[in-house]
Amino acid sequence: MNCESLNLNSRQFVWSSLTKAEQDALLQRPVQGTSATLNSTVSTILTAVRDQGDAAVIGYTQKFDCAQLTSLSYSAAAIARQIAKLPAKTREAIDKAYSTIRRFHEAQQPQDIRVETAPGVTCELRYAPLSAVGLYVPGGSAVLPSTALMLGVPAQLAGCPRVVLVSPPDQQGELSPALLYAAQRCGITEIYRCGGAQAVAALAYGTESIGKVNKIFGPGNSYVTAAKQAVSQDPQGAAIDMPAGPSELMVIADASANPAFVAADLLSQAEHGADSQVLLLSPSAAIIDAVGQQLERQLTTLSRASTARQALASSALIQVESLAQAVDISQRYAPEHLSVQTAEPDQLAQQLTHVGSLFLGPYTPESGGDYATGTNHVLPTYGFASSASSLGLVDFYRRYTSQKASREGLAGLASAIVELAETEGLDAHARAVTLRLEASS
Amino acid sequence: MNCESLNLNSRQFVWSSLTKAEQDALLQRPVQGTSATLNSTVSTILTAVRDQGDAAVIGYTQKFDCAQLTSLSYSAAAIARQIAKLPAKTREAIDKAYSTIRRFHEAQQPQDIRVETAPGVTCELRYAPLSAVGLYVPGGSAVLPSTALMLGVPAQLAGCPRVVLVSPPDQQGELSPALLYAAQRCGITEIYRCGGAQAVAALAYGTESIGKVNKIFGPGNSYVTAAKQAVSQDPQGAAIDMPAGPSELMVIADASANPAFVAADLLSQAEHGADSQVLLLSPSAAIIDAVGQQLERQLTTLSRASTARQALASSALIQVESLAQAVDISQRYAPEHLSVQTAEPDQLAQQLTHVGSLFLGPYTPESGGDYATGTNHVLPTYGFASSASSLGLVDFYRRYTSQKASREGLAGLASAIVELAETEGLDAHARAVTLRLEASS
Structure with a gap:
């Protein structure tokens, strides 16, 4: 495909003029390749790490990341040395993001619940931080301090006794100063230089140097995704935190929207990768035209224009009959990010529940949520936003229950328990009650 | 295996006298057979239901449940006819259980959160009930009204717009009066007579008569489990709600425990199935002996003694050095049900976080929680209690986030967003911010 020749006009549609099949096709996500080859490679890596531990992880890190390590761990001195290189400006940006993310997640602290469900019978819902969590931060050529914050802040607030961060090193075997500073802000000291399926395997099964964790968080490439799915x-x-897929943005805009803002948002999503999907829904033909023109104009000065153009090739600007129709389409598509640039965004938002995260009004670009508004940027993609939740503080806890009955409490429930146990044909269940009451009567 | 000749004495162990390998083996769960044959059968069923819809589900219901149906749906009149057969005693038991379960789950109602994370920037965490949920209740020869309550009560309290119940019919094509009454109490009117992998497929993909749901809840046999895993x-x-495995109970008892109570609890778990696992941990050799004797005595009058004996063959009564050691072993094993029959159960419970549900003190039999204390009996098994949560009201909701910034709010975050976007090499992310502020300055 010659990306530069893509005509964006060809991606403009009028919803009501499409057949049902064409509508379905338009909302179809790009198919994700979980090929047999990929699954077999991942399976080989998982087995190798289970069998050979650190040696296998070090070997794959050499093979895939071109880094020659003698040890996966990262000394406090080496970390400090890297962090010292960080420009003050980046440090301040991380501090700012840390504070908003912390403020939003702090408010999510779960509370234990205690209820007397019947006289003498008390039931509790309790929360305990997960004992050991693994945070996967993509790396290598990319530097993603924001992901370290999105995973590290809730792990810190939950008070997980063990928080382990893994990230693939660069060819010198180092992690980026920005990533390490973000980890330091979150109080993370257990850091290993590895990524890919081998890092997921090490976290899930443990090696000599990396202790096994209970849950693995964070995004990654298709190998990481396949490995996470396998170990889960x-x-x-x-x-694992949630199923994964490529990033996506839907914008609902009415005639009041600023086409330049809308186009900028669509491009900020499109630059993520060729498989990113961006969709605009608007009842205004004028807005759709204007956004199309803005896309062309803004693309010309974008460093990642080629990637963005590829993503735009499978995206769409869709003219709808009404905002109500836009709501229906959005609920059906269940976008990861949904930007609402209409005259009354709060009102419309009440009906928009199948989303990862909502961005309301003209001054809330999606990139704000990626970094610094305070919401978590780890979100359900690929339609999973109709069933899976956005990452939050409670994902770093386990919920479990507890109950305690007095003799009188048990006596009050006895007839119900015995009757239901007998209905279900479970004698011993009934007897565990009757024997107690007989013994103490 | 001649079950009747099992010598329970051979299942008594002293923890500190075992090698590390023997200790590991003792806490090993029975291996679950997800054989290639089973997976291939399930895969065939899933494909058939996707391709042929109702006809395939009806065909499999005839094949596996020996019921000849012309329609999967169940008319209100037919349901009422069945419910009329229910004895008043069972109806009252279901009413009682409904009220305690409802009371405990009502207290779990999640609250939306709204936080100003920076001046002019508001973030929200919102909860929306899942749009459509499928409740799987095992059936056929077994009658499990309790499971209908455990799934139906939270679905009702969450206010899920669509709640669908499926359960395999008996050979006459009927569902049990107790199940139907429990469903009616929970306000469920959309009921289909099908089970197994075919019912899971129908819920996940939809058929002519059964509309697709977003999430499937409930326990089932190995076909149901494999199908749930595949569609998820x-x-x-x-x-799906959570990974599944056979049921299990661990009891921690000290010298103050009543051996007859402990044995009754172990048997109530053992009668569930031959693959159930029961474990007793006690620092008291006398208690272990006495429980062993009680098991033999109580087994003689149990209708499901043969099943219970099979389960006991892979179970263990373990003498530990201290309650602290019992806590360590329990945290490592992560039991679905954990009964604490010690002098100070509440104190010990503070350290016991890797559990599905805790049963504290002498008058809280595990069977109480199965039916009527109010806690949910859908719990993580098979070691998943170290990472997965017990079923609760929030599992019938989705969590998602929302944010809104004013122009000033965005201006306050701008330097952080732009700096982080540039650090991560994402131009368009930065520009979505700068373009907005330039346009309106």
Whole structure:
């Protein structure tokens, strides 16, 4: 495909003029390649790490990241040396983001619940921080301090006893100063220089130097995603935060929207990767035209224009009949990011529940949520926003229950328990009650 | 195996006298057979239901449940006819259980959160009930009204717009009066007579008569479990409540415990199935002996003694050095049900966080929680209690976030967003901010 020749006009549609099949096709996500080859590579890596531990992880790090390490761990001195290189400006930006993210997640602290459900019977819902969590931060050529904050802040606030961060090193075997500073702000000291499926395997199963964790958080490439999925299916493995897919943005805009703002948002999503999907829904033909023109204009000065153009090739600017129709389409698509640039965004937002995160009004660009408004940028993609939740503080806790009955409490429930146990044909269940009451009567 | 000849004495161990490998083996769960045959059968069923819809579900219901149906749906008149058969005693038991379960889950109602994270920047955490949920209740020969309550009460309290219940019919094509009454109490009117992998497929993908749901809840046999796992991996499928495995109980008892109570609890777990696992941890050799004797005595009058004996064959009564050691072992094993029958159960419970549900003190049999204390009996098994949560009201909601910035709010965050976007090499992210501020300055 010659990316430069893409005609964005060809991506403009009128929803009501499409057949049902064409509508379905337009909202179809790009198919994700979980090829047999990929799964087999990941399976080989998982087995190698389980069998050979650190040696396998170090070997794959050499093979995939071109870094020659003698140890996966990262000394406090080496970390301090790297952090010292960080410009003050970046440090301040991380501090600012840390403070807003912390403020929003702090408010999510869960509370234990205690209820007397019947006289003498008390039930509790309790929260405990996960004992050991693994935070995966993509790296290598990319530097993603923001992801370290999005995972590290809630882990810190939950008070997880063990917080482990892994990230693939650069060819010199180093992690970026920005990443390390973000980790330091979150109080993370257990850091390993590895990434990919091998890092996921190390977190899930443990190696000589990396202790096993209970749950793995964070985004990654298709190998990381496949490895996370595999270990989450294995009772000996680890839980994971959520299913993953490429990033996506939907914008709902009415005639009051600023086309330059809308186009800037669509491009900020499109530059993420060729598989990013961006969709605009508007009842205004004029807005759709104007956004199309703005896209062309803004693309000309974008460093990642080629990537953005590829993403735009499978995206769409859709003219709808009404904002109500836009709501219906959005609920069906369930976008990761949904920007609402209409005259009354708060009102419309009440009906928009199948989303990862909402961005309301003209001055709330999606990139604000990526970094610094305070919401978490780890969000359900690929339609999972109709069932999965956005990452939050409670994901770093486990919920469990507890109950305690007095003799009188048990006596009050006895007839119900015995009757239901007998209905279900479970004698011993009934007897665990009757025997107690007989013994103490 | 001749079950009747099992010598329970052979299942008594002294923890400190075991090697590390023997200790590991003792806490090993029975291996679950997700054989290639099972997976291939489930895969065939999923494909058939996707391709042929109702016809496939009806066909499998005839094949596996020996019920000949012309329609999967269940008319209000037919349901009322069945419910009329229910004895008043069972109805009252269901009413009692409904009220305690409702009371405990009502207290779990989540609250939206709104925080000003920086001047002019407001972030929200919002909860919306899942749009459509599928409740799977095992059936056929077994009658499980309690599971209908455990799934139906939170679905009702969350206010999910669509609640669908499926359960395999008996050979006459009927569901049990107790199940239907429990469903009616929970306000469920959309009921289909199907079970197994075919019911999971119908819920996940939809058929002519059964509309697709977003999330599937409830326990089932190995086919149901495999089908749930498969559809949860498919972006076109549905989310599921939690990973599943056979039921299990651990009891921690000290010298103050009543051996008859402890044995009754162990047996109530053992009668569930041959693959159930029961473990007793006690620092008292006398208690272990006495529980062993009580097990033998109580087994003689149990209708499901043969099943219970099979389960006991892979279970263990373990003498520990101290309650502290019992806590360590329990945290490592992460039992679904944990009964604490010690002099100070509340104190010990503070340290016991890797559990599905805790049962504290002598008058809180595990069977109480199965039916009527108010806690949910859908719990993480098979070691997943170190990472997964017990089923609760919030599992019937989605959490998502929202943010809104004023122009001034965005201006206050701008330097941080732009700096981080540039650090991460994402131009368009920065420009979505600068362009807005330039346009309106």
